[in-house]
Amino acid sequence: MAIEKIIVLDDQPVIRKHLTEIFQRKNLLVAQADGLAKAKELVDKDDFDLICADVRLPDGDGSDMLEYCQLKSTPPLVAIMTAYASVESAVECMKKGAFDYIIKPFSDDQVDVLLKKAADFHQLVKVNQHLNQGSHSDTDQEILGNSPPIQKLNDLIRKVARTQATVLIQGESGTGKELVARSIFRNSTRSRQPFITVNCAAIPENLVESEFFGHEKGSFTGAVSRREGRFELAHNGTILLDEISEISPVVQSKLLRVLQERELERVGGSRTIKVDTRVIATTNRDLEQSVEKKEFRQDLFFRLNVVPIYVPTLRERKSDIALLAETFMQRYAKKHGCPVCGFAKSSLEALGKHSWPGNIRELQNVVERAVILTPEGGYIEPELLGLPHSQVPLGQIHIPLTRKSQASEVSPSAVVEMPIRGDSPMVSSPTASTLDKNDQILPLDELEKQHILSTLQAFEQNRTRTAKHLGISIRTLRNKLNEYQKSAEC
Ligand SMILES: Nc1ncnc2c1ncn2[C@@H]1O[C@H](COP(=O)(O)OP(=O)(O)OP(=O)(O)O)[C@@H](O)[C@H]1O
Ligand SMILES: [Mg+2]
Incomplete structure (x- = not known):
């Protein structure tokens, strides 16, 4: 995530000029401040990504900016410039929260290194903020099952994970599509980079565009500050577009552009931003049918469907039910502190007979409830599963x-x-x-x-x-x- 707006804070005009020129050659927006007062005024007025601050200033200490910026909802990064290459002053600044320091005089190359570090750091902070906001499910579990369809699925995941190809995962609700997406990510060369998910069905229609592509400050009512979209957060990493069938035609066409050109503009912005993001999409609707019905763009479907993966229903892999049920039983017994002995034989039979319209999620819920309801140390009896034909009638x-x-x-x-x-x-x-x-x-x-x-x-x-x-x-x-x-x- 690139650094865009910078404050150069130094009382010496030559240093300010020198650094400003270097940044401007890199097409960055630069504001200059000769002291703390001016820098604080700039920070109050606008969102900056980075402040390069001198240590000794006429009205205080450059590292004072660190504390001041913490009051902002998205504080800029502060890099300390020091002509006094004393380790102590650098360490002091780092302790207070400076993300880096550079020793004056510096070359173009040093500035490049600083910008690259700042961009990586900035992205890390944003991704972290994003991850802290949402509810993040327990979908980093391994894919359980030994049935032939699951073995085939695992083979395909391994193959496709190594590539950079766009993947479209289709399957009924609760079959484990998100789990498959995360498994592809974990096995890919991008596994140390961000994995950002967008639940396309959960975002209000009017905010989808801004969630995907970000927005500039003031681009619409409520856009109080600049915000990076999920594609930017996923730069160098992977984005999961969950329930892709749910996006509107307008967003479909913008998404097509990102997939084709790997570039985007934020809402209300004019700057073109390059993104290198691997795309994985999931859907529980038949997208080909949506294309036929003209609800989904055909060209976008082709872009997404480079490697199609079908996740089998639980009905198609009944031989996995016992293993899954047993694993979930142990997991929930531990989670809720409810030790149980196992499934009664008739319960396993009931699990095998059920058609599982809600697939693995339904099985998980059934087992969780049964574990909670089963007396300590007892066997899970069929009536506690709450499945049709296995309920206690009254x-x-x-x-x-x-x-x-x-x-x-x-x-x-x-x-x-x-x-x-x-x-x-x-x-x-x-x-x-x-x-x-x-x-x-x-x-x-x-x-x-x-x-x-x-x-x-x-x-x-x-x-x-x-x-x-x-x-x-x-x-x-x-x-x-x-x-x-x-x-x-x-
Ligand atoms: N093979 C599997 N082994 C273990 N757990 C699984 C497996 N498949 C799915 N699950 C679990 O089932 C639940 C549902 O999985 P997931 O959310 O990936 O399904 P989904 O296909 O994305 O569903 P939806 O279409 O409703 O979003 C998750 O808690 C997941 O951990
Ligand atoms: Mg899902």
Whole structure:
């Protein structure tokens, strides 16, 4: 991500002039400041990427800019120029947050090195900010399965990963398309560079362009500062365009240009920015059909479909179900602190018979819920899977409150004793039903909410004891209760 705007901060006019000329020859925008006051004024007015600051200035110390800039939402990088090649002053500045220092007098080459370092650093900061914003899923898992379709898929991933080719991953929802994309990235030569994802379906229509290509300050209402788009963040790395079928015709044509020319302009900007980004796209719609229906540009489809990868449904790889279920069981038992013994034989049969319209994501959810509902050390029984034909026909499946539930702590009105089928011990506890009033399986969130509220009731609204009993912090409990209250108010 290139450096575009620079402040040269030095009280000596010759140094300012010399450095400004070097930067201008490289087509950079340069502002000059002869002291801290002027530099601060510039920083207040505009977004700069880099400040080259002298250490000793008439009105203070160049490294003071470091502290001052931290107040900005996107602080510029500060490089310290020092004529006093003392290690101490450089170390002091680095401690305060300078990203580099250069010793005066410097050559063109030294400035080039500085700019390259600053560009890399700048990109790292932006990518980091981007990654910290989003919810980043657990999709760095390995691709599990030994079935022939999965072996074929893994072979193809290995082959294509080594190339720079654009890849279009197609498959039903929940089959693991994102996982495949990440696996290609991890096995590619770009694996140490950024991997940036864009969920095309999740971005509001009016913001898509700016998300993809970035915008200049003031280019539309709300564009309070310059922002790099995801293609720029992914420069030298890989971009995942998730659910590509969802982008509008306008963005389709702009995307085509990036794929063809590898260059773009930010919204409201006139400068052409070169990007070297590998593109991986996913879709759970049949893109060829979308092309036939004129919903998707054919030329863009061809650009994306250089290497098509089809991710098989779980129905096509039923022999993997037991392995996947077993792995998820272990993962969730550990995550939730719910040790279970394994699947009852009839449960494995039920898993094998189900058609899995939601594919692996559905299997994951089914196993997670079953692990939570299974009594400690017990086998997962088919009715806890909540699959058609394996449900308990009516009402109440009862959940043990915690592993080490002390019935004596629970008020008698909340205790309902019910035997749990299978090898599990009998457990007494407050209960929550896994089914709603229409006998539909409750989502996990709702089940958790019921469980928390009934436990709170059992402890007569005593939050400290409730939290302790549930094995969560009081803060978590408080947050959850606030959330419930908020959604009740909506
Ligand atoms: N072969 C696999 N081994 C292990 N986990 C898998 C496998 N395939 C998918 N998963 C898991 O299933 C979940 C769904 O996968 P992913 O998000 O990649 O699916 P998707 O095809 O992108 O779905 P969607 O179309 O809904 O976005 C993820 O949590 C992923 O880790
Ligand atoms: Mg996906």
